Structure formats: C-alpha cells, structure tokens
Amino acid sequence: MKYEWKKQEKAFYLPPSEPTLITVPAYPYFMLSGEGNPNSEAFAEAVGVLYSLSYAIKMLPKKGPAPEGYHEYSIFPLEGVWDLSEQGRLKAGLDKDELVYTIMIRQPDFVTPALAVEIIEKVKRTKPQPLLDRATFGSCEDGLCVQMLHSGPYDDEPASFSKMEQYCAQQGLRRISKTHREIYLSDARRTQPEKLKTVLRFLVSREE
Structure with a gap:
C-alpha cells in the first residue's frame, strides 16, 4: 500500500485555517542551510538539490x-x-535579504544515515552541484507547537502569525522563539499567490 502523507498524516500537514496545538515528533530530513532572499536563483538551486536527493531515494x-x-x-x-x-x-520591516533559513524535505523512516550519505555521493556523480557539499541528513523534532493553514501570498503571513499569537495568549502558551517553520503544500512556480497553501508552525511552551 502506497504511503500518502496527505491522507495518513493530516494532523501534521493539513491543519485547519485556525490555530491549533500539536506535538510534532522527530522525523528524518535532507537539509540545506543558507541565507538571503527566497526569490533568488540561489534559493531555487538549493530547493532543486533537495528534490534531486529525495527522488534518488524514491527511485532506488x-x-x-x-x-x-x-x-x-x-x-x-x-x-x-x-x-x-x-x-x-x-531593521524596521522585513528585509528578505537578511533571512536565514534551513530548508528540508522529510524522508521515509527506512532511510538510514548510511543510505543518505550514499545517495548524496551518488547524486554528486550523476548531477554535480556545489550545494550538494552542504547537504546534510538528520532528525528534527519540533515538539509542542501551534500551527495553522495559511491561504494566500507569503507576504500576508503576518496576519496568520498574529492569529497564532492571540491563540497562545488565550491558551496560556508562550512562543519560545521568533523562528518558525513553513510547509509548502503548493508549488509557488505554478500556483497563483492567492491560491497558495502553507502550513505555519512555531514552537511553544506552557506558561508556568
């Protein structure tokens, strides 16, 4: 039976459009860290590297x-x-050139660190790309989080984050840091901005 994350992990990937509390376990990922504007060619190349690795696993x-x-x-x-x-x-306002990020694609549980290294080396031979030297494989665990589905342009996300902050205040929760996770359910290259679907998530703790 084919594993479909959209069907079998709706709580993590298809949340409601209002803030909810969730505990996210550890998952294995291919990852790439960088900085700068996500509209840049460098960012697009980094995304391409992650997909190359992910499809190399799938096609084994x-x-x-x-x-x-x-x-x-x-x-x-x-x-x-x-x-x-x-x-x-x-700086006042958001300067996208000052963004710092780690982008990633989750991998199935059968992917071991040894297999991940093997795949990175294989892709280096078949699709050489300098960014592959910076690709890593590891586990990320978000733990207790508030998340919601954001519909529309990325530039409109502050309104959704405001809802999430209000939810925290009402539920006795405290946001741990200003970093946040985004999960891209839409392909921004093929989707009109108003139709984009993005999961927004940040880490929280319960107020003492």
Missing part, C-alpha cells in the same frame, strides 16, 4: 535492489525553518 528500486524496509510513498513537501540575521533584526 528501479536502479537496483531496494533497501530494507522500502515501501511505496509520495514525496514529502518542502519545508523551511526561518529566522533573521542579527542585522535583519535591527
């Missing part, structure tokens, strides 16, 4: 013996953890 059975535990699945969506540089924090 067609290239030879499948790894132990392999099963059919849908590629997971692109995610990004976002912050601002120290200089960016001092």
Whole structure:
C-alpha cells in the first residue's frame, strides 16, 4: 500500500485555517542551510538539490535492489525553518535579504544515515552541484507547537502569525522563539499567490 502523507498524516500537514496545538515528533530530513532572499536563483538551486536527493531515494528500486524496509510513498513537501540575521533584526520591516533559513524535505523512516550519505555521493556523480557539499541528513523534532493553514501570498503571513499569537495568549502558551517553520503544500512556480497553501508552525511552551 502506497504511503500518502496527505491522507495518513493530516494532523501534521493539513491543519485547519485556525490555530491549533500539536506535538510534532522527530522525523528524518535532507537539509540545506543558507541565507538571503527566497526569490533568488540561489534559493531555487538549493530547493532543486533537495528534490534531486529525495527522488534518488524514491527511485532506488528501479536502479537496483531496494533497501530494507522500502515501501511505496509520495514525496514529502518542502519545508523551511526561518529566522533573521542579527542585522535583519535591527531593521524596521522585513528585509528578505537578511533571512536565514534551513530548508528540508522529510524522508521515509527506512532511510538510514548510511543510505543518505550514499545517495548524496551518488547524486554528486550523476548531477554535480556545489550545494550538494552542504547537504546534510538528520532528525528534527519540533515538539509542542501551534500551527495553522495559511491561504494566500507569503507576504500576508503576518496576519496568520498574529492569529497564532492571540491563540497562545488565550491558551496560556508562550512562543519560545521568533523562528518558525513553513510547509509548502503548493508549488509557488505554478500556483497563483492567492491560491497558495502553507502550513505555519512555531514552537511553544506552557506558561508556568
């Protein structure tokens, strides 16, 4: 049976359009860190590298013996953890050139660190790209979070974050940091801005 994250993990990837509290476990990811404007060519290249690695994993059975535990699945969506540089924090308004990010794509549980290294080296040979030297594989665990589905342009996200902050105040929750996670359910290259769907999530703790 093919594993479909849209169907089997709705709580994590298809939340309601109002803030909710959720505990997110650890998942394995291919990751790339960088800084600068997400509309830049450099960012697009980094996204491309993550998809190259992800599809290399998915296509393993067609290239030879499948790894132990392999099963059919849908590629997971692109995610990004976002912050601002120290200089960016001092500026009034958001300067996208001062953004700091780690973008990532979740991998199935059968992907081991050894297999991930093997795939990175394989992609270096078949699709050489300097950014592959910066690609990493590891586990991320968000833990207790507030999240919601944001519909519309990325530039309109502050309104959704405001709702999430209000929810925290009402529920006795405290946002831990200004970093946040975005999960991109839409392909921004093929989707009109008003139709974009993005999961917004930030870490919280319960007030003492």
